[in-house]
């Protein structure tokens with residue numbers, strides 16, 4: 001017998017590319033079967049009712065494949081210029097934005113303007129001015145505005161943060177992180193939106209958030225450089241790889257420096273598919289994490305490393321047959337989406353309507369995903385984008401200082417006393 005759900009949260013999806021397939025799709029398919037339940041908010045049905053994409057092709061292919069197979073309920077696909085507005089007009093309770101990095105803002109703004117809860121992929125937005133606008137709208141409309149930083153839910157990163165939180169690892173001094181994406185990402189997967197983009201904003205942002213959330217402190221300085229010539233011309237605006245440096249200062253006046261190296265031109269047959277490595281050095285310890293060393297290397301003749309990966313991240317979204325026979329796709333990439341839906345369900349159904357404002361406030365106070373807690377991360381992204389843009393225009397080695405006497409985000413050129421204020425208010 002199937003229980004009748006007590007509540008309903010209709011979901012909308014904007015953008016249905018790689019990340020939809022890896023994390024949102026498994027979540028929605030699971031929710032279609034099981035709903036989402038807690039003693040606080042009851043049994044909530046979470047149907048995906050509308051999707052908005054550029055061409056509608058992937059949405060229709062998924063519809064054809066999954067609806068008839070009973071994997072997902074019927075949903076409407078909207079395509080083209082007004083797809084987001086059309087989808088929102090149909091009415092959804094929350095919407096997820098997974099469009100290319102530089103197209104999050106207009107979609108996210110439209111979602112909030114319609115009074116709908118928002119979940120936006122990382123990087124939330126590229127400018128603090130945009131972040132301010134989204135936070136203001138969420139406030140005005142009384143809805144949640146949250147970003148997906150799933151690496152905070154990676155069990156290894158949770159352990160790192162727990163050791164810092166419990167003062168076992170004390171005072172971070174330096175850190176380095178690398179994330180190497182295969183060429184397929186820049187060459188084919190993102191070919192439609194790669195021009196003018198960089199792997200720093202795309203993936204360093206995971207580590208910016210990890211550092212900002214795990215260690216706290218005040219972001220002071222951002223520097224960056226990179227290489228060009230493979231994805232686009234060597235003198236063009238599209239980057240193959242980037243090196244970002246951030247300096248943080250802590251309450252006791254001591255500083256830490258973090259270097260984040262990213263690339264999306266690693267050979268496709270490199271065994272360390274989406275290779276990730278971090279090292280953080282503390283006053284009293286060292287944390288070393290490596291995606292390959294923690295895990296599995298598997299070789300299958302004729303399949304690895306292309307059709308199947310040699311280094312499999314089974315913690316992220318691994319499709320598997322459970323010991324009890326069920327086929328599932330679970331992991332922290334899926335868990336982070338379910339967690340957001342639980343936060344929305346709690347706001348809407350976790351108690352009497354008269355206490356909704358308190359529940360909303362509690363959900364907004366969660367700094368791991370609320371947009372109001374994303375200020376230093378967006379500041380680092382905005383600085384990185386500005387530095388790379390100047391470099392592509394023949395002005396390399398600019399430095400951005402945060403909360404400087406001249407403004408919140410101020411860009412300095414080497415050899416020039418001129419300063420350019422990228423963002424006036426305090427970050």
Ligand SMILES: NC(=O)c1ccc[n+]([C@@H]2O[C@H](COP(=O)([O-])OP(=O)(O)OC[C@H]3O[C@@H](n4cnc5c(N)ncnc54)[C@H](O)[C@@H]3O)[C@@H](O)[C@H]2O)c1
Pocket residue numbers: 014015016017018019020052053054055056058083084098099100101103107121122123148150189190202
């Ligand atoms: N959390 C993660 O680890 C992770 C991993 C990959 C991607 N992402 C993020 O997810 C976002 C999407 O990445 P992806 O890999 O799925 O990209 P993708 O290129 O595979 O898919 C992009 C999708 O957006 C749609 N789209 C493009 N412009 C649109 C518009 N104006 N309105 C509506 N739909 C539009 C396209 O039709 C497509 O369905 C990016 O911001 C990326 O940084 C996050």
